[in-house]
Amino acid sequence: MNEEYCAHFYVKSAVRLQRITILLLVFVVLFSGNLPAPVAAEPGVLGGRVLDIVEEPVQSAEVYIFDSLDVKRPADFISNRTGENGQYQVQLPPGNYWAVAVFRQGGGRFGPLAYGDKHSGEAVAFEVAAGVKRSMDFMVLNLREAARKHQKKNADLIRVTGKVKHESGSPAAMAYAMAHKLEQFGVLPDYISAWTDTQGEYTLYLPPGRYYLGASLGFPPKNGYILNLNQQFIEDTDKVDLIVDKVKEVQ
Amino acid sequence: MKVDRLAAILMFVLLIPAGAGAEVLTSDTVWSNEVLVKEDILVPAGVILTVMPGTVVRVLPADSTKTDPEYVSHRTEITIRGSLNVQGQKDAPVIFTMAGGVQQELLDSWAGIIIDSGTADIAWSTITGAETALTVSHGKLTAEKVSLVENRYGLIIQGEDSSVSLNRSIVEKNDYGLFLLNGGHLTRKDSTISGNGKKDEFSGKSVPSLPIRSYSPEDKVTSRVYRDEALLGVTVWKGRILVEGLVRLPPEAQLLIMPGTVVEFSKKDTNNDGIGENGLMIQGRLIAKGTSSAPIIFRSAEQNRSMGDWDSINILGSDQLQNLIEFCQIEDAYRGMHFHFANVAVTNSVLRNNYRGAQFQESLVIMGRNIFYNNKSGVQARDSEVVFEHNEIINNQNGANFFRLDLKAHHNVFASNEHDGLRVREGVARIEDNLMIGNRFGLLVADANYTEVQRNFIASNQEGGLALRNSDHLRISGNAIQNNGINGIIIRESRGIISGNSIAANGERGIAIVSYSGSITQNNIFANSLYGIGLEGSSDIDARDNWWDDSDLVREIYDGDDEAGLGTVHYLEQSAVPFSFTWAWPQMSGDVVWGGNIAVTEKVTFVQGSKLEVRPGTTVRFDQGAGLEILGVIESKGTKESRITYTAEEGGELGYWDEVSLQQAGESFFTYSDFSYATWGIHSHFTPLRITGCRFMDNYGGMRFRSGPVEITGSVFKQNEIGIRSFRGVGRIDRNDISENEIGVFIREKGAGLALQYNNIYANERYSLRLGDFNRQEVNARHNWWGGDDPAVVIFDQEDESYIGKVQVDPVLPGRLDTIVQ
Structure with missing residues (x-):
């Protein structure tokens, strides 16, 4: 994973899975093929804030969630639009996901980004467990901001x-x-x-x-x-x- | 999953007996039995690698970002600069293959055998699993009973000085069989090149050489010799300096090199790898400030200077001050310049005949107006902030390779590099206003999250123009992507916007798509040989609202309608009119095609050796004062049904734009092309030129020419100040309609070379034909219709001024010719 883009998000309060929960999950994954009928698992929740380059909340952003590393396609889940406080939240079935945050100047939900739209960069991998709330913040940047963010200039000059x-x-x-x-x-x-x-x-x-x-x-x-x-x-x-x-x- | 596969690879490695590590072979070497190549192998000049009968060479694949300049590929390679002798036998063949158990989609393939300025004799062998089984670049290969199978490319022969003799051999089941690039030579006997997935044989077309500058030092006597030592305080170099060791400049020290200084490095090669070790190691500050008239030269001190004779100008950990390298010429080095954690400006410098021109990382670098040529690798950088502007990267094996940069690359020329022109991976890049021509691949953007590719001319690259791989948030706009050998754009696992481009006349596909999420809209896509868009994946593609000229889209879109399992290209609705395309490049070389609606904002020069083809129906709109200068060839191919227009961007003012100027150009023509609001529609000097069926109306002047031969037929010259002006012209002007001009035809001097016959020349305000005061010669203007006027009234000649020539008008046609082709 690109370390530079990793810096754009912050895992604020990831809830640790208890050992028994992990074992239970492993059991479920291993033997789910033998279950007589699928059982709907309790969803987990992903929430947090979307921030801009100066770490101010971004309104009307969304978090796109994908069930594979292929994130160059329509999302599998999309959060609510952030409010003034930049907060988002989305319910997810337990599983492994990849997420990016997007802010579109002109609204809309689909298609490629337009000039000036903002994005959080490399997709962030995370896992959601049943009934657990997980918190992740994202920083969204446009191209110019991303360029500035990545400058290697000696900070003293x-x-x-x-x-x-x-x-x-x-x-x-x-x-x-x-x-x-x-x-x-x-x-x-x-x-x-x-x-x-x-x-x-x-x-x-x-x-x-x-x-x-x-x-x-x-x-x-x-x-x-x-x-x-x-x-x-x-x-x-x-x-x-x-x-x-x-x-x-x-x- | 990755861990599992890596574990499998490691297990595999452990189970196979190690036969060879990664290394430069510094003495003659023999391989036999099982050989595992874990990393690159280099056979330098003077060394022989012999592979015994029955040997199996397994190469562990990797697609790395390795930085050693002596290697050619990004993948694991076996590179021959000395000799390779593979002694396979019928009952004991030699096999080169990818180390088994590795899934190709994870680690890709190994590079293959690269014969780079070396020689190879290969017999009874199979090469498989490689990116390119055999690449011959400026080298020689004799292959007898060789099978090149299941590689991406079978055999690539690169350069006029490369030759391959292929006997009783097979090239099959590769994606591509044989590539001949830049004039490589192949003789084959009883060999088969067939059954390759995408193409059996391909011959790339090279572009004319661009002019290359260099500096010439003055002869000077060596004034000072340095050996292994440290320079303290401030040191000033001038005159001729000989370095016979490693000269170090510790922190706080400064080295000031005066204009005109020649710094030479003797060769010291203690490890016998063919690469010199003397050089500069700067931790203080370097100011090498030459001037255009007194450049600074860094070069080998050897009598026969060669690449890699000395190490480098290393600047390490020097980022508190800006180091300057200006008007310098750096040649014969391993790495001409090498920076780590440094702040450096490199301007107006020449880097040539180095393994690598420049290499840097973790640095702040400004590079402007430099030229990198004839290096194995022009420039390679990573993890840096770089402004790269107005540079020329020409005739290198690899052009520029940038990894994880904050990059602004603009107004550069990447031309005729044997592999990539510009390769950008990860990072943030703005790539604008560059020319990328005649490389094997023009521009590759891979694994990038933010990239703008705007207003670049990506053309005549031998294989592909623009490759986008695993990248997101791409904005590809305002580019002309044309005349590339196979694909204009190839996209794999990427997302973005492709808009406002001109994608034309590419050898097979305008856009080839494996997988893409995004839009392709408001582009002009035309005249691509096979498909406008060729889809190879299952996802649908949004390609609405593009202009396709007169393409048969059912045929020119390859998608699920043509092959089951492919996605659908949604190309309806399509634009009925072309989108305006601004020509952003002032100087063009190679082949250029114009179609649709072209806006010209300044003078555009087409250099000698170039060719501009203007397609039927094209409109060219000029800003005030703009024009074209043709030093190559122009073919303006209007038709009766689909005329070409050259006119003003706005307004209806005579002389609003400049002219289409042809100066000692190659044989050119304009058919069914209309000119209005120009200073001169066409202005031709010493150019063979045909004008057929054209209209010159409402210009200051329709057409002026000197010498020729010029043939003007079936054209209309109307409502100009001067219709046609000839100065010492040679040619034929017939079956034209020349009317309502201030002066219809003005022959300034030496009109004897013209035949002005069978035209309608009438109703011009002052004269239908006027001879200039310096024309002493007789002019042939017989068989014209003068509108029923007395020719003597509408012609200004000897009858009016006794010292000028006479116009011969008889016989005068009694009536209007109606055979004007329009």
Whole structure:
């Protein structure tokens, strides 16, 4: 099972089966073929909450339950639609199941997801025993959210982006951005971007903090450059435009 | 259940005597009796593997995500880069087979024997249970009395430099028998290739080579030699550097490589596996910042440089700073670049002649405007966040292989890779605006939960275009999937939406479906050779509201109506008109087919060697200023009953869109094609061109051309500023109707090469025929009808300006020609 998607749900209070119950189940499974007539088992219950990426309840979501790992087909059981509190519940005959949660922006119950609809990812396997209530929460994401959720970016770094421009305001291609804790640096500043493209766009990865920023066309930058934009960065920041070679020569 | 089967496998393994483990055979080796291959076997160059008579080789199958670049397949393989000598005999044949007791649906098959740049002589042998029994890729094989049975593919011969001699052999009961790809050669004698489930023989069509760039270093004298050592602090490299060991850069240290530096690695191969061990091991920070005029070169220091002479630029545990590799050329390595837990940007670089261009995991990587070519594997990555943009992955054995990434791959070219162009497994992927052409398989998406495949051109892949396997929440839209060798799309155990695509002219099926839950709607599906949709499973398919052109859907849908047990493809209701399809790619190569309703939003160039076929009934709508540039061939195949239209996206303004330009193009033609609101409908230079039955109306200019030969017949030029303009033109203009233009025909210079005869040229506002001030030559315009006017009045020539040429008009036709073909 995909560990990443496993992280999307939480088993809150799975009820442990008693040993005798397991033995009873084994007995029933082994000898059910010899029973004279089927006996309807007491259903179990699956319930819990459907949450979004910031763990807020999702209204109007549903949980689809399948009796096999093939979950790319109409569901065998579908929960009620969640209310404001994101709660769902569904009764199930005892057995092994796989479940996913789905939120459809446009309502509806069947067919493939539309753009912006949300899904909980890999199906979660679980077992329901007779008369037992089992609790599982799901997190539903759309594609963009899933992408963000899976980012491998070093959590300590923030992303600073913008354009390097000439003094005329036109984008500077084949330039780069620099960041350093001090106005001046030795051979290189601590942080340096890749060459800019024709649009002058750059990305710097920085630990949060206050930096001096600048940009240059030549590499390496000339000795004595003084970076002149001083700014605090505490989270990903965009539109930090820099003027190329706008630096002061050391007196 | 899995545990039981694995236990069975383990028991099976324990019961069989071990004969060979997984390894690179570093010296000549002999196999005899029973041999169990648990993992990959590689026979490197210079080594001979001999298999004695009567040997049974059992291979344990696996479909893994192995990362060693020297291996070719994802499955367990026996790869020959040296020599294989299988000495089976009539009474003691050799058998290669999958290790028994393993159910194929659980662990799939073993890869087979891959002769990769090596040679093989195989006699009296059977190969079975493999993905491909024998793959010959740039190698040579002689097979005598060989049976290739019950594999997925029997024999694949890949590349013009591959040759196989197949004597008294049998290829049968496979899914596919013989595949000849990229010009592989086969000679056969008394051999049978028949009784294969899906296809006995298939020959893939390769696409013309794309231009490939590389950097050339300046000659420099070696300025510094490094051996096994650690670089502390800040080290600057420039000039020519020789590395004769493993150079380490500990945390906090920095290596700055200046533009124009050449870094060379000598070969040290202590374990005799053919792969060098010298390289860079960076835990600090690497800044290799070349420029386009002064790139940085990393390469072998050996006199005869070859793949794998040195190890890699390894960047490990360096994610607190961004490492930069820009305008670099990295060649002859085992892995050109290798990152773990790193933050790296790689831009404008060339990675060639490496076992693998780049490999990374658990990293944050931006790759832009790089080219990966002639590597065994272009790039492989897993568990990383990757932006992969504007790269070219060309002519590798395997293109790009991404596992469990947060991936944004856009505007890349994956072309002419011998196996997959792009393979994506698990993870989250947005795959947009890429070209995937001429690979064996264009794009594979497997085991993915969220994937968008949008606006990709997936075409002319030799076997299949887009494969979707065991994936959910797929959105496949805006793609052109065409001219692929067998199937455009093949779907197995997946769910999603397939909408807004153009799926055309694929070798067998537009869409082949084993199992799919989802919708197929609002696509244009046409001109696929065998079936629009071919169903192989029992589930019903929702394929309503697609446009099928003039297809006979009873014949072109293969489902339960054709074979008992199959599901039903629900294709009613179908759309009576094509859906608008926006052409999202500015530069095209290979064969391209247009049908339905095409929107062109910018200039689209068809490069030399390409061919654009425009099918009858197609409408091409151009945004303002957009147009076509044809450097290959265009065949605009309108018919009298089903004309082709080239017009403006909106409005009715002369010159709204640009032109269809043919520049030194191949022999091209337009039949029953109509042009309106263009700057010039057609603008042709030095191109053999036929225009038949076309209409040029309400353009600034209908058609202009230089040289030729050009043949314009049966066409209408009406209500343009200029109907036809010739500059040093050569050709024939006859049986056309040229009227109500400002100037009907304008011959600017050197009109002697034209024959303008048997046309109706009349009612043009200023002149029906005007010679330019630089035309000194006589022009043949005999046998035309000039609307009853005195030709001298409607023609501007020597009669009007003494220094320009004269138009010969006699005899003048007395009445209107009614033989114009329209």
